[in-house]
Amino acid sequence: MLYIKIQELHKRKFKVAQIAKELKISRPTVYKYLEMNFDEAKAYTEQPHGRKKKLDSYKDWILAWLEEYPHLSGAQIHDWLLERYPDLVVGGSTVRSYVKEVREIYQIEKKNIVRQYEAVPEQPMGKQLQVDWGETKQKTINKKELKLYFIAFVLAHSRQKYMEWQTRPFTTRDAIRCHENAFQFYGGRTEEIVYDQDHLITVSENAGQLLLTSEFQSYVNERKFKVHLCRRADPESKGMIENVVKYIKGNFADSRVFSDIEDWNYRALQWLQRTGNHQVHQTTKKRPAEVFLLEKQHLQPVSSLLSYESTNNKSITRSVSKDNTIRYKSNRYSVPLGTYQTNSENLVFIEVKGEEKQTLVIRKQAVGEPIAEHAISLGKGKLIQNRNHTRDRSKGIEEFKQRLISFFENQNQAAAYFDEMSHRYPRYRRDQFAIIHRVIQQYPTSINSVMTKCVVEKLYSANEFRDIAYHLHTTIHQPVQEMESLYSNPVKHSNIVASTRSLNTYTSILGGRA
CATH class of the missing domain: 3.30.420.10 (Ribonuclease H-like superfamily/Ribonuclease H)
Structure with missing residues (x-):
């Protein structure tokens, strides 16, 4: 695009300085493109040339951001790169130069915004x-x-x-x-x-x-x-x-x-x-x-808690996040599961007790019973969680497994089988048990034979259990249907009677004597 615009202006008798000013590019860039044909210019912009630049690997991201948000500054591009690639080490001037070059090549113009700064007297520290x-x-x-x-x-x-x-x-x-x-x-x-x-x-x-x-x-x-x-x-x-x-x-x-x-x-x-x-x-x-x-x-130190708030009946409130935690002094503290409600204000009241070993008390009402108590952490960015506030994820799966075991005659064998299945597929236990449950509903008379077969053959996958059940079911029923089909007369031929001939007829045909 830049090559085409330069050539068009050159044909209209624009001078190099005028082209540079019109397209907001440098004069060396104009000279460089005037000396190229179209294929050379295309190769120049699409392929690495000269010394490889540090940001060439990120060019696609930078170009995509500039095309979608043309007003972005080099500083914003720098920040977005660091957010996406935290290990990237690059200076701000390097990013600005590279962004400027990308803007020139792809003719992405930025609307300049002039900021006004007011000089203010230097303030002393802590003032x-x-x-x-x-x-x-x-x-x-x-x-x-x-x-x-x-x-x-x-x-x-x-x-x-x-x-x-x-x-x-x-x-x-x-x-x-x-x-x-x-x-x-x-x-x-x-x-x-x-x-x-x-x-x-x-x-x-x-x-x-x-x-x-x-x-x-x-x-x-x-x-x-x-x-x-x-x-x-x-x-x-x-x-x-x-x-x-x-x-x-x-x-x-x-x-x-x-x-x-x-x-x-x-x-x-x-x-x-x-x-x-x-x-x-x-x-x-x-x-x-x-x-x-x-x-x-x-800076002048501040106490951890406002005294007037601790005695005021309005108390201190915190918002409950959707993960059923509240924030206090840069840490997260858990509340019982279900405290967060979609269509409510989700506010709780907190109180700090103790002096040396401080405890955070959380209530739904200002003077109500505590719903949670935590020892206050001195760290930052930590999750302080009471195990009673978490969902017992194993309980539902364990109940599901016990219900499956009850369907089998040899329950000890079934329990050992499901334990081994859980050991092999810890993240997919519920999915494995769900497949077994469907097999039990579909082939209730065959499940004991299937279990024995799987244990003997050491097949501990629910899919293998399902395949064995299907195989045994078809083996039992399909041969009977096939034998019935061999000895039963089709309806359309049921009235046909075969003709009979005497033995002399066959003897004469074969050339023998009666």
Whole structure:
């Protein structure tokens, strides 16, 4: 395509510089294609040429992404490659150069978006955290569109970021919960936190006199941080978090397909570790994750539980995931199977007991009986599961096996046979037993003979059991039917009577004498 466009413009008497400007390519590229014929240009673009490039093996993926989403940046392509190939080691400049070359060859134009950045004074370590909310529309795996909501945090000094997503608009309680999760993520809090004049946290602001919502005011009183509200229509005063929100929308969320909220939040944390907090910041020229290691020492520690929540009758709530777990301090804790219901709010109340050895108590009602208790883990990313909360998968199969054994006269033989079958096909026991059950229903009089035959011949597959049953059944019944067919007269010949002749007739024919 590029070759054809260059040749067309050249025939129209365009100069090389004009062709390069029109097609947004370099002049050496124009000279190179003008010296080729069509077959040479085709071979040049389709086959490796010169020194093999590191990203040639991933060219098909990059080209497919650019053709479907032409607006993708080199940074997004870099992140998508790392997500699909975690072991790939490649620099951002290498990816950008390669993406630029692919765009030139296949004439995939990108619409340039100019970003405006506001220079802000450098904040000391541990001084300021900026917070803002955002929303996006994402394509789902079912080809539908869903609106998602997120809250974003960024430390003003190191630019270390954090975010959480949910499928419904945020409430004040959601905001408090996410603040707590952010403090756990950072390992402490800053002296002040910067916000927009959002209805979740403020009622009004009059010449510097702040009036916060009652629930958020209680939270501020507990955590004892300063609240800094920006003036209305003044995004420059919190330009860092504004850029973070744009970064999340434009890099992480853009063109990413949504499956469920747990998976989405997990992928968001992976993106922060891989890209959001790992890539060099364009302003500081440093990696946020590396600077954060120093700033973390200047953060003020926070307790593991809010005291006002533990005494408040509203208590702390957690959402139950569809895998019947809740999240607490970066870990998952199990609840009894069936706690999650499709058409309900799926909220439970949690309480932390003890000082040295803390226990997490989970209730369906704020003052109800506990449905689960777990020792709180000090690790992160772990699943703490009570065995009583899991399905006993062996129980149903064991009952099925005992029911099959009861159909046989020699039950000890049958039990040994099914035990051996289970040993040979551990993952397909239920399927094997289901085939045996159908055989029992189809050939009930033959199953004891079939069992003996299979044990003698050491045939421990349900399919072999079925084949033996069919063979024995046909062997018993088919010969009888065949003998009956040999000695029975067909209906259409039943009235025919054979003629008889005397012995003299045959003697005369043979030339003998009577």
